[in-house]
Amino acid sequence: MPDTAARTGGLCMPCKLGTRAEIEAAKVAMKRLCELEDTDPFRLYWLELVNKVYKSDAGIAGLSNVERQYWAVNCLSGEVHNGGFDQYFYNSSGSTYSDAVDGLKAMGATTSLLLLEKAKKMIFGLADVPGETGIRRRIQVAVDSDALQRRLDQLDKKFWGDAGNLATRIENFAISHGLVRADR
Template structure:
């Protein structure tokens, strides 16, 4: 008859023969990988909670509408457009910095992102966006071809522009620090404009 005993560390039930071989430990505890198993389990639960959150569902619906409908972003209400463009900005900067944002398709909605940050009261994030645009392109925002030429030449900044590269890194780091606040502002904006249930 197989008798099961609790692991001395985690309490998981193990066969008595296993407990005898391992000093009373389950194999994950004996091998030292129990923590990584638990971290993955908690990560999956967190990812599921995020994916099923009202904000994630709103984002998925907006993304679907913009990508699948002929009207694209023009088919969204003005508050939806501001939310969408600001969310695109946040995601792009978190993935690869301001240079990633300005080099991607999200820049098509740059003016809406600016307006969205202003409408949400995210003035610090707006200032960082404007500073990055100024640093990368000067006074205006060039067309896509000129942006790509500027952003994808190697290196982005010449050797004598090391301060510019450091400044861009600092802008990216500060924007990343503001990300939780910006996420809260996006959520509040969505609720305020009826995009999310109260």
Template sequence: MSDKQPCRLCAAPIVASTFERNDGLCMPCKGGYRENIEAGKRRAEEHRRYLASPQALYWEALVNRVHNTCAGFAGLTLAEQRYYAVSVLQGEVYNGGFDQYFGNSSGDHYAHACAGLLELGATQTLALLEEAKRVLFGIEPVPSEQDARQLSMPTYADERDLECEAALDALDTRFYQDTEQLDERLLRYADKHRLFEIDTD
């Protein structure tokens, strides 16, 4: 016969001494962090499912083609280039803002990201990207080489440009609101161009 009792909130089995000491509650329920634990499990399961999805497998292969083949980005089809450029834009801005996007090699594909956003119908996101470009480079074109871009960016100067930083922060915040639901638009784009099989489960 088990000496464990079910928690009266979550039904998780707990030893009798803990059951008595905590008025029938397991430690996570007593401490108020059971929901955080369950949310973490859900996120881990969602991530596990994503890694096995056609979308994730395609992305891994696409990144490999860009970085580990002789043809690189130029070897992608136009649809693949735009999908890649918009996806990288999204990842970089979420990770470190527009400053990181333009300062990293991702900024090499600015023109393709603009064209991709236009084709996706994400005109508000495109406007944010173009405004970030204006804040960093003014009316000059975006340099195609990373080193040249960094030399042109006020955020890489020895003296901080607080006005520029504040403008970029405001644009980052608006981007994070994701009013145009870029993930869904990218999935529809991938489906339209048959880049990978869309998982409908």
């Protein structure tokens, strides 16, 4: 896009923002996921949860407390790695904020939890995160600024830097609660 090129000195946005490496790493991870689609127990369990949430009348309410925590932390991780904390709160995943907080606590993922809470406070202040997507979006649009985006971008990068630790904690949580058998 000519306008973007003019603003970024000819660089694409990922290069300008310094996120090119994360994007390339995500591509490699997605390729690995595709290769493991039919054999990885964590991927198979995730697909089971997706079916429970999206193909049943109960939806997310039909999940147990532990399943909701696992679901919410995975949604958080996916959204932040894809588009940052602002994307997490903007999309429907933001409605799982409380379960994500509980899940991160249960997993002992204190770094990720602190970053999530900081992002929440930057956007919503001391108020609770609204469950309704439309309300969250209106609040985000109202508080959006370049300064806020820069601060959120810094939190995103810190979250990405702890990705391996969080992924291990998510897997250990699933195993320890009997959601996934590693030998399955």
